[in-house]
Amino acid sequence: MSEARDFRSIGQRVIRPDGVDKVTGRAAFGADYALPGMIYGRVLRSPHAHARIVSIDTKKAARMPGVLAVVTGADFPSVGSEEITGGEGAGNYKDLATNVMARDKALYHGHAVAAVAATSVAEAEAALAAIKVKYEKLKPLLDLDAAMADDAVLVEEGLFTSGLPEKPTKPSNVATVMELKRGDVEAGFREADIVVEATYRTPTVHQGYIEPHACLATINQGGQATIWASTQGHFDVRSSTAKVLGLNVSDVRVIPTEIGGGFGGKTTIYVEPVAVLLSKRSGRPVKMTMSREEVFRASGPASATKCVIKIGARKDGTLTAMSAWLAYEAGAFRGSSMAPGAMCVFAPYKVDNFLIRGFDVLVNKPKVAAYRAPGAPQSMYACESLLDELAAKLGMDPIDLRLKNAVEEGAQAAYGPKFNAIGFRECLEAAKRHPNYKIPLGQDEGRGVAAGFWFNAGMQSSAEIHINEDGTVTVIEGNPDIGGSRASMALMAAEELGVPYERVRVQIADTESAGYTNTTGGSRVTFATGMAVIQAARDIIGQCKQRAAATWGIDADMVDWADGKAIPKPGVNADVKPLTLAAIAANAGRTGGPLLGRASLNARGAGPGFSVNIADVRVDRDTGKVDVLRFTAIQDVGKAIHPGYVEGQMQGGAAQGIGWALNEEYVYSKDGVMENAGFLDYRIPVASDLPMIDTQIIEVPNPSHPYGVRGCGETPIVAPLAAVANATHAATGVRIRELPLSPPRVLAALDNAAGSAAGKAAG
């Protein structure tokens, strides 16, 4: 389907259509909306990581000045167990409803137990303090080893592991087990000249979007609700809120606001149904925003993991067998990103024998949510680190080792199907050739390489195109623009229609105005919604040809479309002037009415995205501090529609991955209280922490997209973890198999190594 062609608009670094509003402060984000009579909702949260809720007394709070509504779990309808199948995050509506507001148990520190709406935030907060909750404290489970122990306390009573060949007889905190295998892994290890095995751990981390969750909701006496929400997917907010509150989907209208970052964390709901219920009880519009502290404690971070990887290889570097044991914390409800983590772990490599076992494990922490290539950074950090260890043992260049085993078109992915055209080899070769791979390093400096992979996604999208009476173009679609996607949509519409980019505007419409569209996530927007925009544009072109034919009095199949104009086909004997889009639009009323193009589709064939990263670091041996000196991100994106925003995805993902590698982690007390719930101590990279991030875009077109687009947003976060860890090893000679590589951890490892070296020397 991908067409080789010269592009006029695609590939141009245009100014995004929503840009001016975003640099002038006009753009309205989640917390920027207000309605007449609006009041403020706040949430009371559990001070315990695991406790039975014995009773909640809200009488005093309800009588306090300014308080117009108080709700608890008892005010929400009961929601039955039902898998969430429509949208993004895996899960169950019952869990979702219980996560929004605790019922009989508080399952993590920060779990919502009650909410208040009052005429001011101060009054609402004062009322929260007056709510009396009686808890019976239970032992919290805070890590994988404890939760997977045979005699562990259960986070969810009566939970039986799914995915086992036989139904287990005993409940467990392991919600799901999954297995992927091929060949004979034991035989493969016997065939190997060298076998390496190691255990790696990663901590709970947060997406760290700068805009906290925010919404404004109002519901009338007829049960019709309107919600303004900062979300990656307003259709999911609609379906989830309707389900949690027992409303008809048609009675919930969700208007997406501008969104201040999400990275997967805004693919689910937290305060939205609470705001609607408070509005119902108070008769007023209710605005709810999470504080930064609440975002850390009670939104959805990414899983902490423990990954055991084993790799066997021949002396020439050929991989003979690989195995992975992957445990992911799910938080208090099942549904971590273990499965995609398991599917990604060996995806870049050809190996005949492998065994992958994954475990989705409940602990008393907030329910995890998607975070950019969910699941992949953790498992691939482990595998890409161990490959580095293997390369060192084999005396091979780490890029050569990967080239030796890299998947290419026709190779069978570890997760099942055969790859179509992919660009992994091209990325590896570009890395090998890159000047940054050859820069000499100084004392205490090291270079690390790692690969990244993400599937990218298709799914359902809709688009409409309206041709305005002056020939300008309005594109209407349903994906919140989280990083410049309006520009990509406008570029694609301009390309197809043959009109200048500046004549195209893009509207992100609400759930009542746009056709159903899956969430902005899975790196799917430019691919799938872009495909819908292209199809809608082609619909318009078809109509324009008909209008031109009608104007000229010839058959529609005698008309061509070129350079934004209808022209007679070569050889057609008609003495007519080409008709521009503007001319056809001006005459639309006389040729059949307004020009309206549309497309709705379930896009298949998202193109897998591969990357290779090169990190250079310097380690301060006295303090254990690791500084990133240089970072090079190379990625196959299929086709870069707006190269500036593609580079931006690569750079932003690199920065998040570097933060994950070096400093970011949830620090828990022994009682399960997060001790660093703020940007002061949850340390995301600041401007002075990072160098410029060099990017190289590789374009191996995706055959399933008209322009070759693969999607690019998620792959960039996968490789940096191992690239930085491998560089740190190269700089120090010491391998640290747990993230983050924070100064205390690095210094302790250096001192240990020095101690044991000294011991050996002495011995």
Add this chain to the structure above:
Amino acid sequence: MARVYFPDHLASLTEGVRELEAHVSSFRDLLEWLEGRYPGISDKLIGKVAVAIDGDIIHDPFLDPIEPGSEVHFLYRIEGG
């Protein structure tokens, strides 16, 4: 003749069979054919798993054509971030 693959976690639905050959021309036909052999299986597949037909991952397949020689893989549904 298309080849159809089930991963281990779904093989319980096919009495342990992980690889099948089917004479079908669309995913709808495949579901019907599978349902005939393993009654109840389609409820466990529709909306709960993703499918790759000749390498293209599809979240909600139904009308998608399956060519002779096609490879059909059932997969976990992959969410994104």
Add this chain to the structure above:
Amino acid sequence: MTKVHVSTTINGQPAEFLCEPSQSLLDVLREDLQLTGTKEGCATGDCGACSITLDGTLVCSCLVLGVEAAGKSLGTIEGIAKGDELHPIQQKFLEHAALQCGVCTPGLIVATKSLLDANPAPSEEEIRYYLAGNLCRCTGYDKIVRAVQDAAKTMRGEAA
């Protein structure tokens, strides 16, 4: 609670408001004066999304009390463009794709203006350290730093 009457100047225009003594200036700007271009990312001075100038000095408006604005001159993102014309910093942020979600952008632009007003030719390192209090989670800062460098050049009157 007793509200306090405050007279101040915002973006060159006189302004008055009533606020509680404990209310932050950020809250006053956003909730009472509907100047929502100034964003709240943390309310603890750690993210810089609420950056404004107070008598010409760059501050986090979440760490200023509304009552402290009395008699002061405030500068917010809404006052950066001159009428119909974008400020060169705003223009360069657009040209360099230096924003993705855009929620940190107002704070970054206010902070950048403060930097360039004081130091017309900052080095990359000076830019990075000056802007260290403005968190951006989308861009990795690369394009932001380049936009600032380019804006500085334009403001110095050098050809781009």
Add this chain to the structure above:
Amino acid sequence: MESFAYAAPATLDEALEILKAHQRRKVRTQLLAGGTDMLVQMRTVDREPRAIIDVKKLKETNKLTLGAKETYIGAAIPGVILTANPELNARHPGLVEAMDLIGSSQIQGRASLGGNLCNASPAGDTIPAIIANGGICVIASGSKTREIKAEKFVVGVGRNALKPGEILLGIRFPKPAKRTSDAYLRFIPRTEMDIAVAGAGVSVTLDKSGTCTAARVVIGAVAPTALLVPAAAKALIGTKLDDAALQAAGAAASAASKPITDKRGTVEYRRKVVAVLVRRATRIAAERAGAQ
């Protein structure tokens, strides 16, 4: 319900008057300078109402003089003013760099030396530097002023020596002797925006031959309050600040430290790193002193 109140007196007398009145009526009162710590605390750990007296408008808290014998820095002067003063930088470079390390450019527009001292955090960056420079706190106490050495000002975690009704007006520093200079270093995991995991403020005096004749070594974030470590100074005095002397001073600082393990660092880590910082800060201070 009690409510918040705010006053921004223009003169010291007025400020003391308001303080006294609040004291009589037993109103909880807090002094506000830059507010970069206080406002955060007011919004998180301690939301109780109080009367706030803004001391930023007083002449005494805004005075900055570099006299022939001493330096006076008003308690409420924001960092941005101090770091922009070349003369102050030349005279007390370590003190200025300690101030400059606090928070972002935005924080620098508000945070003050006096505020950092009164906040009395174990990790307050300027406190070791103030003590290393021999700072003396000037306090308005009723109609009089009293003075107290900086090392006696902070008495515990978040607690200072101010009595009810008192205001810290500024800090006096003796003008450094010839070939005397200082340095402050802290360790943080990032390059900016963090709280010190450990800190070290060092002042040294050299004779013409480069031998250290006087020193003050102060460590921060490794005990409930910043610690003046005479043993570390002793290890430096009489030496040419060679590696052995620096190692000894670092070891003395490590030994004097009483760190805790928390989200920012462990006991072991802080002990090790504080020695590194003492060594490195001494080297910088000595270079500066030698260059005079």
